[in-house]
Amino acid sequence: ANDGINARNSSKGTDLTINAATTTGADDGIYADNNGSGALSITTTGTTTGGDSGIFAQNNDTGTGDLTINAATTTGGYDGIRARNLGKGALSITTTGTTRGTSGYGIFAPSKGTSLTINAATTKGAAIGIFAKNYGTDLTINAATTTGGRHGIYAKNESTGALSITTTGKTTGGTGHGIYAYNAGSGGTSITVASTGSIETSADKGYGIFNKSSGTAAKLNEITVAGSITTAGEGAHGIYNLGDFNKTILAAGGSILTTKSNTAGIFQAGDNNTAYISGEVNSGLHLRNSV
Numbered sequence: 631a632n633d634g635i636n637a638r639n640s641s642k643g644t645d646l647t648i649n650a651a652t653t654t655g656a657d658d659g660i661y662a663d664n665n666g667s668g669a670l671s672i673t674t675t676g677t678t679t680g681g682d683s684g685i686f687a688q689n690n691d692t693g694t695g696d697l698t699i700n701a702a703t704t705t706g707g708y709d710g711i712r713a714r715n716l717g718k719g720a721l722s723i724t725t726t727g728t729t730r731g732t733s734g735y736g737i738f739a740p741s742k743g744t745s746l747t748i749n750a751a752t753t754k755g756a757a758i759g760i761f762a763k764n765y766g767t768d769l770t771i772n773a774a775t776t777t778g779g780r781h782g783i784y785a786k787n788e789s790t791g792a793l794s795i796t797t798t799g800k801t802t803g804g805t806g807h808g809i810y811a812y813n814a815g816s817g818g819t820s821i822t823v824a825s826t827g828s829i830e831t832s833a834d835k836g837y838g839i840f841n842k843s844s845g846t847a848a849k850l851n852e853i854t855v856a857g858s859i860t861t862a863g864e865g866a867h868g869i870y871n872l873g874d875f876n877k878t879i880l881a882a883g884g885s886i887l888t889t890k891s892n893t894a895g896i897f898q899a900g901d902n903n904t905a906y907i908s909g910e911v912n913s914g915l916h917l918r919n920s921v
């Protein structure tokens with residue numbers, strides 16, 4: 631393989647650890663495949679570049695350890711970081727520089743272990759900025775600047791745990807949504823646009839936040855906007871809550887601006903949804919119970 635670093639651990643091994651500065655590969659910048667029983671850990675302090683993935687990391691189903699990536703600047707011809715956790719541990723990705731997927735995903739992270747946590751600085755993907763899908767417990771994303779050719783952030787939690795997304799910078803969606811969030815379980819969904827955060831979309835029916843999660847009477851889902859959401863497409867709602875028991879809070883100083891017709895600042899289509907407005911909504915609310 632034409633990788634900058636190619637590291638594989640056999641089934642007889644335990645941990646696999648990589649510490650790298652600047653790495654370049656025609657295929658992957660770093661390729662790490664852990665078939666052992668221990669943890670896989672990758673730390674980079676410089677620039678990692680690959681023709682396919684900047685960093686490709688996989689924990690296989692024989693493992694019980696965690697998969698941990700701490701990366702500086704990462705660029706891939708397809709994905710910036712592709713991390714697949716098939717083992718029983720947690721998946722954690724932290725980036726401090728720019729992570730770029732030139733024709734695919736900035737960060738691509740499916741996990742079948744326990745928790746999935748992403749703390750990202752600047753992430754850019756031609757398809758999706760951050761793609762996270764968890765079959766374990768909790769899914770948590772803390773993101774600064776995120777840009778996707780389709781969705782900025784796509785987060786799907788197939789487990790019974792909690793889904794939490796916080797944005798502190800600008801999140802941009804292309805042909806899709808700024809944030810797409812779905813939690814199949816009853817652990818609750820929390821989405822926060824901080825006062826320093828903003829979401830922008832340009833496509834028709836490209837929602838700022840599309841939340842398909844349903845909460846419960848005991849555990850409401852909660853969306854809090856202290857920053858801004860702006861949509862520029864026809865039928866592009868600022869926030870679209872499709873599920874039940876969702877609570878939306880537009881904090882003082884927060885704003886939702888939709889610039890085309892057939893839009894609502896907040897569109898809530900399920901049952902038992904509430905909205906608390908202290909900020910500015912230019913296009914009104916659409917709140918109803920389903921029948």
